[in-house]
Amino acid sequence: MAKVILGASMSLDGYVSGPEESGFDKLFQWYENGDVTIETRHPTLTFKLTETSAAHFRSMLDNTGALLVGRRLFDITDGWGGEHPLGVRTVVLTHKVPDGWEQDGEHFVFVTEGIEAAVAKAREIAGEKLVGVSAGITGGQALDAGLVDEVWIDLVPVVLGAGVPFFASLAGAPVSLEGPISTEQGNAVTHLKYRVVR
Amino acid sequence: MAKVILGASMSLDGYVSGPEESGFDKLFQWYENGDVTIETRHPTLTFKLTETSAAHFRSMLDNTGALLVGRRLFDITDGWGGEHPLGVRTVVLTHKVPDGWEQDGEHFVFVTEGIEAAVAKAREIAGEKLVGVSAGITGGQALDAGLVDEVWIDLVPVVLGAGVPFFASLAGAPVSLEGPISTEQGNAVTHLKYRVVR
Structure with a gap:
């Protein structure tokens, strides 16, 4: 069954967004501080990654079957x-x-029956591939419900002070993770992967 | 002049202590998950570190002249x-x-004139060596006042949910750091060092 990955770029103080949707220039700086070009589906959005971050990113992309x-x-x-x-x-x-x-569209599927139904639908779409869950409130709900297998953090050297936490609305804290099972150092970003203990 | 280092073990969500002084069993687990014994001044407090963490710890200890x-x-x-x-x-x-x-004692010096005086005193004691400032409110004050040269985070795979933030009471957020200038992977801890941008 599809593994469920909770992931995002995160500030050193644990935020995926600063106050009032600020901080993205800092959080996503590693998307444009390297030499390897990665095109996206949006003509105006092209990433320039370091070799290390590009390998990390491509592996994630190739293995992800649903978000x-x-x-x-x-x-x-x-x-x-x-x-x-x-x-x-x-x-x-x-x-x-x-x-x-x-x-139930070609690019987006809207689920209104809560986090368990949403993860089940994403797993169905992903097949044998990974499901990528965005961090924040949705990710926190998935983690709380025991639906997350791994946590992938792209740790960025900025302190945002406030905003939306990567682990938002977590009822079950403290939560221990195993690892890191992988640590890759890019340019101004550290790619960390952890396994969720069940 | 002595470099000033802001450092501590930190949870993935940015805390150096959980609610009501909880979480230390998780945060300091890496002090006892290896084979290298390091004695402290307290007979009942002995660390058992991995090779990687022991090298990191000894280097820190040998170079620190004041806390x-x-x-x-x-x-x-x-x-x-x-x-x-x-x-x-x-x-x-x-x-x-x-x-x-x-x-002004042999082991402790109490400074009542604020963060600048406290850092100055610690620098005087440290001489050419490092000053280690503990994270939390004191560390946040030092960072805000532009008195910190590097930030050393021992990142631990636990989510505490609440508590005392590593970067507490930071008036000047967002703060960008440079690096990591060093990344060392221990057992259930990632030793990260960043430079403060002035």
Whole structure:
């Protein structure tokens, strides 16, 4: 069955977004501080990664069969203009299907029955591949529900002071993880992978 | 002049202590998950580190000439029974010298004139060696005041959910750091060093 990965770029103080959606220039700096070009589905969005980060990124991309995000991220990005930039079919956990969108579309699937149903749908789409869950409230819910297998953190050397925590709304803290099972040092980013203890 | 290092063991969500002084069993697990024995000044406190963590720890210890901690940590540990376990002279930032303690003692020096005076005193004691400032409120004050040269994080795979942040009471966020300038993977701990951008 598809492994479920909780992942994101994270500040040293544990945030995936600063106050009022700030900090992305810092958090995503490693997407543009190298020499290896990686195209996305969006013509205006091209990454320039170091060799190390590019290998990490490509391996993630090649192995990911579905994404799961919260409605907030979908709204902030305005549905990424119609398709997630990674070109991976994306489940959106929401209370209500947004106006103008098909519930079970080619690029987005909207699930309204809670985190367990959303993860189940994403697993079904992913098949044998990975499910990537975005950190924050949706990720915290998935971790709390025991639905996450691994946590992948791209640790970035900035202190944001406040914002949306990577591990948001976690009822079950403290949570111990195993590892890191992998540590890769890029340029101004440390790629860390942990296994969730069950 | 002595370099000032802000350092501590930190959870993945950025805490150096869980709620109500909890979480130390997790945060300090790497002090006892290896084969290399390191004695401290306290007969009952002996570390068992991995080779990697022992090298990191010894290098830190050999190069540290003074420590700077807040009054809270001094009180929680009850003055470590009279001497810091690392055997390094320790400056305590406080509003008032605690009863029964000499202001300028052999093992502890109490500074009541604020963070700049406390760092200056620690630098004077350290000479050419490093000053180690404990993370939390004191460390946040030092960072805010532009007095920190490097940030050393021992990143531990636990999510504490709440508690005392490594970067506490930081008025000047966001703060960007350079690096990591060093990444060493131990057993259930990642030793990361960053340079503060001025």
